[in-house]
Amino acid sequence: MADPIIEIRNVNIYQGDSLVLQDVNLTVDKGEFVYLVGKTGTGKSSLLKTMYGELILKEGDGTVAGYDLRKLTWKTVPYLRRSIGVVFQDFQLLTDRNVNENLKFVLKATGWKDEKLMNEKIADVLDKVGLKSKGFKMPFEMSGGEQQRIDIARALLNSPKLILADEPTGNLDPETSDEIMSLLFHISRDYGTAIVMATHDYIVLKKFPARVVRTEHGRIIDNATITHL
Ligand SMILES: Nc1ncnc2c1ncn2[C@@H]1O[C@H](COP(=O)(O)OP(=O)(O)OP(=O)(O)O)[C@@H](O)[C@H]1O
Numbered sequence: 654m655a656d657p658i659i660e661i662r663n664v665n666i667y668q669g670d671s672l673v674l675q676d677v678n679l680t681v682d683k684g685e686f687v688y689l690v691g692k693t694g695t696g697k698s699s700l701l702k703t704m705y706g707e708l709i710l711k712e713g714d715g716t717v718a719g720y721d722l723r724k725l726t727w728k729t730v731p732y733l734r735r736s737i738g739v740v741f742q743d744f745q746l747l748t749d750r751n752v753n754e755n756l757k758f759v760l761k762a763t764g765w766k767d768e769k770l771m772n773e774k775i776a777d778v779l780d781k782v783g784l785k786s787k788g789f790k791m792p793f794e795m796s797g798g799e800q801q802r803i804d805i806a807r808a809l810l811n812s813p814k815l816i817l818a819d820e821p822t823g824n825l826d827p828e829t830s831d832e833i834m835s836l837l838f839h840i841s842r843d844y845g846t847a848i849v850m851a852t853h854d855y856i857v858l859k860k861f862p863a864r865v866v867r868t869e870h871g872r873i874i875d876n877a878t879i880t881h882l
Pocket residue numbers: 668669673691692693694695696697698699700868
């Protein structure tokens with residue numbers, strides 16, 4: 654039986670006073686991989702932001718990773734964020750500290766205290782993204798693809814059941830993009846992590862097929878066929 658990690662019903666999404674998406678209905682099952690496509694400005698990021706609690710849900714109902722989006726408060730948003738991983742296009746690593754320190758910063762911010770357990774967890778996520786030996790590198794010493802892997806490692810720190818990725822291959826060359834996609838598919842398949850990924854990259858969609866949801870004319874079209882972006 655289907656077991657949703659995201660369930661959104663009759664949702665209207667606003668940016669300020671403007672209605673960006675209306676009557677959004679979307680169910681994503683545990684372990685599923687879903688692309689979110691659509692022209693620029695059609696609301697992909699706004700939908701993701703609603704799912705990780707950056708945009709407040711005012712109309713409709715939604716549950717993400719067991720959290721009721723209508724009942725989120727400034728106190729509960731951090732708990733939602735801990736149970737999902739978020740990956741961005743521009744990596745968002747702290748530039749003044751090395752990889753290990755970047756990852757430890759997140760662990761401490763999410764309540765971890767034991768030094769040994771933190772170091773083990775950091776070694777574990779770096780291993781998962783294929784960068785075991787890079788913990789002492791500074792972000793500026795790493796390629797774009799490596800920095801994106803670190804961003805994914807960071808998203809994995811709290812063993813999320815869901816990763817929300819906003820154009821994670823947007824800044825990468827085609828070959829590095831393929832490597833990142835292989836990594837995301839591997840994470841989804843081997844750890845049962847559901848992934849919702851916004852993208853403009855038609856080539857990625859063709860090479861790594863999965864369910865496609867499109868934002869268009871203020872609505873979403875589920876199970877869209879990929880004829881255009
Ligand atoms: N912080 C904001 N304040 C006001 N309006 C915003 C804000 N962020 C986005 N918007 C508007 O909301 C609409 C949807 O933007 P959104 O970023 O969700 O689209 P998108 O599909 O993710 O675009 P892109 O592919 O360019 O990232 C756009 O009209 C945009 O101008």
